Amino acid sequence: MKPSNGNTLFSLYKKDLLSVKFESLMILATIFLGHLYFSYKILTGWPEPTILGVTSTIFFIVMFVIFIGTFTSVSREWSNNTIYLVMSLPVSGKKIFLSKLLAVMTQLVILGGASILVGSLLSSYFLGADIIAQVFGFFSTHQLLKVLVMGIILLFFGIIQIILVAFFSTMVGRAFKKFSWLITFFTFIFTNIFIGKINEFLLKALIAPVDRHLSIIGSTNFDGQFLVESGLTTQFFLLQLTIILLISTGLFFLTAMIYDKKIEL
Amino acid sequence: MIELKGVTKTFGSTIALDNVSINIPEGKIIGILGPNGSGKSTLLKMLVGLNKPNHGNIFINGQQIGVQTKSFISYLPEIDYLYPWMTIQQAADFVKSFYEDWDENKYKELVEFLELQPSMVIKKVSKGMRAKAKLLLSFSRNAKLILLDEPLSGIDILTRDKIIETIIRDYRAGDQSILITTHEVREVEGILDEVIFIRRGQIALEGNVEELRYQRQASLVEIMKEVYTHETI
Numbered sequence: 001m002k003p004s005n006g007n008t009l010f011s012l013y014k015k016d017l018l019s020v021k022f023e024s025l026m027i028l029a030t031i032f033l034g035h036l037y038f039s040y041k042i043l044t045g046w047p048e049p050t051i052l053g054v055t056s057t058i059f060f061i062v063m064f065v066i067f068i069g070t071f072t073s074v075s076r077e078w079s080n081n082t083i084y085l086v087m088s089l090p091v092s093g094k095k096i097f098l099s100k101l102l103a104v105m106t107q108l109v110i111l112g113g114a115s116i117l118v119g120s121l122l123s124s125y126f127l128g129a130d131i132i133a134q135v136f137g138f139f140s141t142h143q144l145l146k147v148l149v150m151g152i153i154l155l156f157f158g159i160i161q162i163i164l165v166a167f168f169s170t171m172v173g174r175a176f177k178k179f180s181w182l183i184t185f186f187t188f189i190f191t192n193i194f195i196g197k198i199n200e201f202l203l204k205a206l207i208a209p210v211d212r213h214l215s216i217i218g219s220t221n222f223d224g225q226f227l228v229e230s231g232l233t234t235q236f237f238l239l240q241l242t243i244i245l246l247i248s249t250g251l252f253f254l255t256a257m258i259y260d261k262k263i264e265l
Numbered sequence: 266m267i268e269l270k271g272v273t274k275t276f277g278s279t280i281a282l283d284n285v286s287i288n289i290p291e292g293k294i295i296g297i298l299g300p301n302g303s304g305k306s307t308l309l310k311m312l313v314g315l316n317k318p319n320h321g322n323i324f325i326n327g328q329q330i331g332v333q334t335k336s337f338i339s340y341l342p343e344i345d346y347l348y349p350w351m352t353i354q355q356a357a358d359f360v361k362s363f364y365e366d367w368d369e370n371k372y373k374e375l376v377e378f379l380e381l382q383p384s385m386v387i388k389k390v391s392k393g394m395r396a397k398a399k400l401l402l403s404f405s406r407n408a409k410l411i412l413l414d415e416p417l418s419g420i421d422i423l424t425r426d427k428i429i430e431t432i433i434r435d436y437r438a439g440d441q442s443i444l445i446t447t448h449e450v451r452e453v454e455g456i457l458d459e460v461i462f463i464r465r466g467q468i469a470l471e472g473n474v475e476e477l478r479y480q481r482q483a484s485l486v487e488i489m490k491e492v493y494t495h496e497t498i
Contacts, residue, residue, distance in 0.1 A: 002365045011362035019348065084346035088313045089363050090336035177276075265315045 008091055012099035017106060019076065020069060027062060027111050034058050035118045039126075048126045055119025062115045066107050070166040071184070073100055078174065083265060093259030097167055097252060104163050150237045157244045164251040165191050171258040195247055202243050207236060266291035266410070266442055267312065272321035274307055274466075281307040283466035284321070292439035293458040294432075296474075297446040298489055304466040305446035306343065309412045312444070313340040325410065336364065339408035341399050343415040349388035353381055353398050360402050371435065372405035378434070379427065393424040400431050411443045417452055425452055432456060454485045462492045469493075 038046075038054040077083040086096060124132050139145050165188060173184030267289035274282040281304045289295060297305045310316040311323055314330045325334045347356050353376075361367035376383060379397040387398060396416070403411060413432070417425050432443065433456050447453055460477065462470040469492050470477075474485060481488055 003363055007362050011359055015348065015359055019350065022350075080349060081342075081344045081346050082348050084315065084340075084342045084344065085348075085360075087315050088335060088338070088340045090332045091363065092332055261317075264317055265310060 005095070009095055009099055012091070012095060013102050016073065016099050016103035020073065020103065020107060023069060024107055024111060027065060028114060031058060031062060031111070031115050031118060035122055039122055042126060051119075051123050051126045055115070055123060059112065059115045059119060062111050063108070066104065066111060067162070067166070069107070070104050070163050071170055073104065074167060074170040074174075087263070087265065093256030094253070096259060097255055100167065101160065101163060101252075105160070108159065150234075154237065154240055154244070157241060157248065161195070161244050161248045161251070162192075164248050164255065165195070168251050168255045168258075171255050171263065175258060175262045191251075198247065199240075199243055203236075203239065206239055266326055267444075268324040270322045270324075272311070272318045272323060274304075274311065274316060274318050280466045282311075282318075285466070285468060286321075287461070287468055287471065289442070289444070289461075290459065291442055294436065294443045294445065294456055295459040295461065296450070296453055296457040296485075297444060297461050297463060298448065298450055298485075299446075299463040299469075300448060300493060303463045305463055306414050308463070309340070309414050309444065309446055310342075312410075312412055313338055337366065337409040339403045339406050339411045341403040341411075341413045341416060343418055345387075345395055345399075347387050347395070347398065347402070349386075351387055352383065353385050353387065353401070354383035356387060356398065356402060357383070357405065361405070364406055364408075366407040366409075368405055368407050371407070372401070375401050375405055375431065379431065393420055396420050396424060396428065400428055404431055404435065407437075407441075409441060411441065413443065413445045415447055416445065417447060417449045425449075429453065429456060450486050450489055457485070460485065462489065464493060 035055070035058065038051070042048055042050055077086055120132070139148055169184045169188035169191060172187040173180040173182075176183050267287075269285050269287045269289075272282055272285045273280070285308075297308060299305050307316055311318060312325065312330065314335060323330055325338070328334050348359075351359065357372060361369075361372075379401055381394065381397055381401060385394065385398075387395060390398070400416065403413070416428055416432070420428065429452060432445075436443065445453055445457075454474075457474045460470075460472065460474050461468060470488070477488055478484065481491075483491070
């Protein structure tokens with residue numbers, strides 16, 4: 001029976017996910033142990049609001065470690081010589097990188113989710129569930145929930161874009177026999193700068209100046225209540241999302257093309 | 266089946282293959298022989314798409330190298346290329362999901378024949394066992410074209426015999442082609458139908474093994490010595 005596209009993609013995805021099983025378990029353990037350690041510190045004297053700083057710091061460290069893992073998920077194939085197996089398989093670069101992207105995203109969702117969950121539970125414990133409810137209520141009351149959702153969606157696709165830049169840079173680096181890591185590093189930096197310029201240019205060209213920026217403006221009204229209005233318009237959101245998706249798609253196909261046409265062993 | 270037309274491959278200033286044109290017939294066991302650095306492995310890598318020619322074209326069954334040709338090629342490189350954290354069973358499950366020609370019965374028979382355990386973790390077994398595991402994955406398929414790059418390199422004499430037995434065990438003459446690169450000529454001499462000697466990236470000599478032996482009244486080892494000792498044949 002001819003292997004289906006879904007089966008081959010799932011096999012690659014499963015392999016990519018299993019190859020980071022040990023690292024993922026280590027990160028998961030670090031999340032729990034890190035939170036446990038700082039909880040102990042708070043219980044023995046540190047101010048309780050510190051938990052917010054601790055949970056956010058752990059979350060960003062986890063994200064950073066996974067992001068660095070993006071580079072190694074590709075380069076590991078070379079260091080283990082498994083690239084000989086991967087390149088001899090009857091699959092295109094598109095499938096190879098789609099499986100790697102899905103594996104990294106799975107890691108981000110599971111480990112990021114675990115970090116947020118543990119952080120939220122501990123924050124509720126130390127600060128009281130009322131504060132969390134108040135914050136949520138604040139967002140709902142001031143119609144910031146929509147802004148928050150749009151921001152999260154942009155962040156999600158922004159992360160996909162940055163992962164694809166990492167894949168692209170690694171492939172450009174691997175296309176050269178010498179100074180591969182140096183080329184990867186500079187390609188990553190310059191690609192991000194280039195994407196930033198394209199993004200800025202398109203936003204300037206396509207959006208009216210008044211709607212241009214993501215801004216949350218705070219002021220006090222006559223009742224003394226905090227009033228928040230958002231500058232993240234739906235138009236801005238849709239345009240930004242379209243730009244991210246277009247650039248990501250371009251990067252994805254470019255990366256797959258470099259893999260198919262330029263990579264040699 | 267395999268056609269190379271004016272293929273040149275360079276790595277910097279080193280010429281690995283120099284304007285090679287050759288037709289490799291279908292359904293035979295063909296030895297690609299030569300000393301280290303003569304271009305044997307590069308030739309196999311190009312057939313499976315791991316290297317691209319600087320000039321010239323390669324066709325397999327009339328098709329250019331790509332996803333389609335890879336689907337009927339079974340490639341066994343000299344180095345350990347399997348995921349070290351996988352068990353033999355996991356590696357087999359991974360490989361079989363890509364190929365239509367995977368033969369589960371053949372796989373089970375070969376596991377027994379090669380005295381392997383599917384639960385063995387690849388990084389934890391000896392070099393000989395890893396060589397057998399690679400062979401198991403290559404020969405559990407009914408691939409039209411099998412490329413073996415130095416399958417006997419660094420392997421003890423008993424395992425070598427087992428590897429050669431595996432190569433000829435299920436070989437389907439006329440239907441399947443096997444290309445073996447090696448400089449261990451003595452071990453493979455008995456199984457080769459055709460031979461191609463490569464010297465400094467060029468074809469030094471090619472032909473039917475029996476005919477060459479008859480014409481030169483010499484063994485393949487002696488012919489090889491002759492080819493690589495003198496500049497002209």
